[in-house]
Amino acid sequence: MPRESIAKRKERVKKIIAALKRAHPDAHCELIHANPLELLIATILSAHCSDKQVNLVTKGLFRKYRTAQDYASAEPEAFQDDIRSIGLFRNKTKSITAACEAIVEHFGGDVPRTMDELLTLPGVARKTANVVLGTAFDIADGIVVDTHVFRLANRLGLTKWNKVGQSHRVEQDLMNLVPKRHWVMFAHWMIFHGRRVCSARKPDCEGCALQDLCPSAFKIGAKRKTPH
Numbered sequence: 001m002p003r004e005s006i007a008k009r010k011e012r013v014k015k016i017i018a019a020l021k022r023a024h025p026d027a028h029c030e031l032i033h034a035n036p037l038e039l040l041i042a043t044i045l046s047a048h049c050s051d052k053q054v055n056l057v058t059k060g061l062f063r064k065y066r067t068a069q070d071y072a073s074a075e076p077e078a079f080q081d082d083i084r085s086i087g088l089f090r091n092k093t094k095s096i097t098a099a100c101e102a103i104v105e106h107f108g109g110d111v112p113r114t115m116d117e118l119l120t121l122p123g124v125a126r127k128t129a130n131v132v133l134g135t136a137f138d139i140a141d142g143i144v145v146d147t148h149v150f151r152l153a154n155r156l157g158l159t160k161w162n163k164v165g166q167s168h169r170v171e172q173d174l175m176n177l178v179p180k181r182h183w184v185m186f187a188h189w190m191i192f193h194g195r196r197v198c199s200a201r202k203p204d205c206e207g208c209a210l211q212d213l214c215p216s217a218f219k220i221g222a223k224r225k226t227p228h
Contacts, residue, residue: 006176009158013177016156016213020189023209024196027188029135031055036111036136037103038062041071043131044095044123048087057083068109071100095123115141126168134184143178144187145171148194155198155216 004012020027030051033039038058045054061082065071071079076093083089099121103109111132112118118129126142133139143149145167153159159173178186197204203220211217 004157010177012213013158014179016210017178017182017186017189019209019213020193021185024189024192027185027192029131029188031131032058033136034062036132037068039136040099040111040124040128040132041065041096043128044099045083045086045092047092053086057086068100068103068111071096072104092123098122099124111136113137113139126171130171130187134187138184140180140183143171143174143183144191145174146187146191147200148198149174149187149190151200152190152194152198155203155214155220156210157215 029039031039031042031046032055033042041061042054042058045057064082065074074097076097079093079097080089083092086092102121103111106120107117112121113133115126115129115133118124118132119126127144127146130142130144133141134144145153150162150167150170153170153174154162158177159170161169161173174186175183193210197208198210203216205211205214205218205220208214208217
């Protein structure tokens with residue numbers, strides 16, 4: 001695909017959005033939660049861990065811990081045992097208990113509703129804050145860039161940033177291309193597409209609704225068929 005102007009890239013993004021919307025009408029946050037606090041906890045737990053595994057752990061966790069004070073008061077060793085099957089459980093214990101201590105001390109026990117406030121919580125960076133704002137509060141302050149969004153944004157030629165630690169740059173590129181009204185759902189569509197179609201090692205280009213819009217189509221992975 002030849003080098004695009006920003007205007008042409010924005011037009012292609014509109015087509016990408018329409019195709020993703022048709023392909024994944026059921027796209028949503030797959031972390032099971034009943035309120036903003038549960039979503040915050042689940043999102044912190046989901047780093048380097050599948051949503052499926054997180055949901056298995058939080059099924060019992062959310063019955064045991066109900067409020068930010070419950071998490072803030074938890075004994076670290078006991079909490080580690082509660083989430084031991086999740087990767088990095090020691091670091092996540094520290095992040096969750098410290099974040100909830102801050103919520104209790106500075107926000108009256110309620111999860112804050114702004115990006116600046118969320119970023120003051122230990123263990124919370126832009127990705128987690130965007131998940132909470134977009135899904136729990138329907139506030140579009142940015143675009144969630146997880147591993148799937150990062151990978152697809154590069155494959156679709158929507159960003160030039162492809163190194164570890166450059167997610168914030170990818171987010172800025174996407175925010176400049178995606179209409180703000182789609183910021184929240186765009187991440188859900190991209191994540192569903194990344195999980196179901198455009199996997200890291202063997203993307204299904206033959207069955208991909210974006211193949212005509214993707215400069216990487218039929219160029220990645222083994223056993224790729226020649227496009228018709």
